[in-house]
Amino acid sequence: MAEVLVLVDHADGEVRKTTAELLTIARRLGEPSAVFVGAGYDSAKGVLAQYGAEKVYRIESADVTDYLVAPTAEALAQLVASTSPAAVLVAASADGREVAARLAIKTESGLITDAVDVQPADGGVRTVQSVFAGSYTVTSTVTKGTPIVAVKPNSATPEQVAGAAAEETVEVDISDSAKTARITDRKPKEASGRPELTEAAIVVSGGRGTAGDFGPVEAFADSLGAAVGASRAAVDAGWYPHANQVGQTGKQVSPQLYVAAGISGAIQHRAGMQTSKTIVAVNKDEEAPIFELVDFGVVGDLFKVLPQATDAVKAAKG
Missing domain, CATH: 3.40.50.1220 (TPP-binding domain)
Incomplete structure (x- = not known):
C-alpha cells in the first residue's frame, strides 16, 4: 500500500485538529505517514500515533525551521522523490496553501486547493471543492504527478485508529534561494479561551x-x-x-x-x-x-x- 504524506499542522508540538482530520482522510487513500517539521515532536508523537500515522518523518534542520515556507516545500519535494507517495495532504491554511503550491511546481504535479472532500478514485484521488467565491461545487482529479491536496478544516471527522508512528529522521539539502526570508522572532498567540476560527465546529x-x-x-x-x-x-x-x-x-x-x-x-x-x-x-x-x-x-x-x-x-x- 502506497504512503500518503500528511504535513503536520502544529504550534511547537501542539497538533491542531486539522492534522487529525488529514490523517483520517489519508487512511482512505493509503498508508498515512506524517511529516513533522520543527520543534516539539515529543508533545506531538502521541497524537500522531493516536490518529493512525504508521510512520513519522521528522525534519528538524535549522535550514528549514528558521525560515518561512520555501524550505519546507523543498524538503517535502525531496521526500516525495524518495517515497513516491500516493498523495500529499496539507491543511488549507495560508502557509499550507503556499507550501502546496511551491511543492506542486517543484514536483511538476497537479494541485487541488480548498478541498472539502477527498476520496480514492481509479488509483488516484477525487476531490470536491467550492470555487468562484462559493458559487459552484466541482469535482476534480489530478492527472499529472503526485496529487497534492490542500484540505479545508472540518472536511472530515477525526477518527482514532492506533498507528505505529515509526520515526525516521530526514536529512534535507536546502538551496540558498529558498533561504531568503528568515524568521527573526516568534511570539505565542495570546489565548482567547475560544477555539481557533478555522477549526471551530x-x-x-x-x-x-x-x-x-x-x-x-x-x-x-x-x-x-x-x-x-x-x-x-x-x-x-x-x-x-x-x-x-x-x-x-x-x-x-x-x-x-x-x-x-x-x-x-x-x-x-x-x-x-x-x-x-x-x-x-x-x-x-x-x-x-x-x-x-x-x-x-x-x-x-x-x-x-x-x-x-x-x-x-x-x-x-x-
Missing part, C-alpha cells in the same frame, strides 16, 4: 449591524463554545481584529454551524463561509442577500435576538 460572526458592539455576538458564541468571526466591514471599521475576518480576503471557514449576525451577505463574505454545514442569519433587513443562502433565518434586531438565544442555550445546559 461553531462560528458566530458579527458585521456592520453590530455598530461596533460585539458583546452580544461574543456572549452567544461563548454560550455555544464557538469561535467569533467578523465581516470585512466590521474589521475595516476597527471594531474587531483583522485576524478574525471571515471572507474571500480573510479566513475561510467550514464549521458545522455558522451564525451570521448583522451581516448583509456580500459575495466577499459568502466566499469565506458558504461551505458551512448549517447556516443561520440574524438581520433586521428581510431583503438582505444573506437570507438567500441560509438554512434558517431570523428577521430581527441582533441586540434583542442574540441575548434571548444566549439565555435559551444556557437554560438548556442547566
